[in-house]
Amino acid sequence: MDVDAVKQFLTGLQQTIVASLSGIDGRAFRRDEWSRREGGGGITQVLEDGVAFERAGVNFSHVSGPNLPPSASAGRPELAGRSFQALGVSLVLHPRNPYVPTAHMNVRFLVAEQDGAAAVWWFGGGMDLTPYYGFEDDARHFHAACRDALAPFGAGYYPRFKLWCDEYFHLRHRGEPRGIGGIFFDDLNEPDFNRAFALTCSVGEHFLPAYEPIVQRRRNEPYGERERDFQAYRRGRYVEFNLVYDRGTLFGLQSGGRTEAILMSLPPRVEWRYDWKPEPGSPEAKLYTEFLIARDWAD
């Protein structure tokens, strides 16, 4: 395994994505380089109150520490107590127009080390889409890009990582998926470093082709207060998922990560309402009945 190669890929990926998003929006990202006392650091790039994006955060981080946090060792108790390095790019994009879905993408590499033992490493990542108003074309396009990202590595990956995504981005307390899914994977160390790395690169590189056409297609759709209200309400689910369940968020907070960079995933403006339900048959209800259900989008 080659930590430097992973780092070089990740910093390059961050730059490519930031440049593209900045081109879409017309505004520049703010760039913060930071380091942490416990080891490592990162580059946070953020755009707030943009034209297309109300909040867009693209983080690179490379952190290390003497003890693998519990959120990372939960599935691998034999690694508890090992020192670790974690490298990743993580992004969450909250568009202004409620017809443009929120998007999330993450690629990461972990190494757990211990004197006198072989280093254990694995990749993880994925991307998923959270629409406010669903469009079949968009869902099909996004999932097709996810499938294309994985296809060169074997036909089995997409169905497996699609299901994993559906299972992971699930709000148990709501009995609701977070959005229409995408792909999610973790603990990937097969068949060897080079191929697992190549698969992870492919996921990262397919994000822009998966998402950019959807933004361009929907960004000029007219909307009013009703659509903004529904967007603000649904963003509440995003907050609930990220703070209650998301392993990446918990890993960041537990490992003494930079709070402002980690919580950049939270939406800029959110509303909660008691026991609110959409009018049956309304465009808002359609999100629940036709999109927030288990569906195969890439056929």
Add this chain to the structure above:
Amino acid sequence: MDVDAVKQFLTGLQQTIVASLSGIDGRAFRRDEWSRREGGGGITQVLEDGVAFERAGVNFSHVSGPNLPPSASAGRPELAGRSFQALGVSLVLHPRNPYVPTAHMNVRFLVAEQDGAAAVWWFGGGMDLTPYYGFEDDARHFHAACRDALAPFGAGYYPRFKLWCDEYFHLRHRGEPRGIGGIFFDDLNEPDFNRAFALTCSVGEHFLPAYEPIVQRRRNEPYGERERDFQAYRRGRYVEFNLVYDRGTLFGLQSGGRTEAILMSLPPRVEWRYDWKPEPGSPEAKLYTEFLIARDWAD
């Protein structure tokens, strides 16, 4: 111990508080009675978009189940696997005027049972205040009421429960207290049922005298967009605490509680901003430098 007496007290307390808050606001609460498949139920009373309260929720619940949830047995591993009953009143009030603080109060009673073993019971609860703009008078008044609630039971309770509150309502990832505290207690089963119950009743009954005068004093303070923005921003901390750390919220979600009733504690309208800091010397900065610090307010 006497579960019926506790239940009678709690339903009466909910009624008294709802009637008072409704009188302050001028609008009526919506009332939902609910039951859950796993056992028990509750009464949710909620006011949204009121005059004084943008969101006010006062819950009563009496739930039971075959397995004490992990959030309740964490400090008492010997009780894991026992059946339980949990009764409580829990309220969170989010005022509209940013000069009126958000308030939280909870009183609860838990019983863990097992065939062939004596039932184990305990009380818990507390109240605390989360201002957006701090006022020394308000902080002193609130803490004095907390002290008065506990004084009849021994001079040691207030300092102990005040410290417990400071420790509990702490956002580790921000290095910040949630607000100016108050009192918090858990696992109270001393010196006997009658006296632990009486102490808990006193805490519940002191909520209105602690909070109502503050609402009346500040509710007509003029404010503008700046104050509303700061309130929306600071409410983000409330969400972070409740979803990441709060044991009551986790207990509710883990025990299959009614999600809409549990998450009524979340503010109606919230904003997150990247790396935002108040202007040094501003009224907003004063909240951090003079109120969100460890202070003795009841001297």
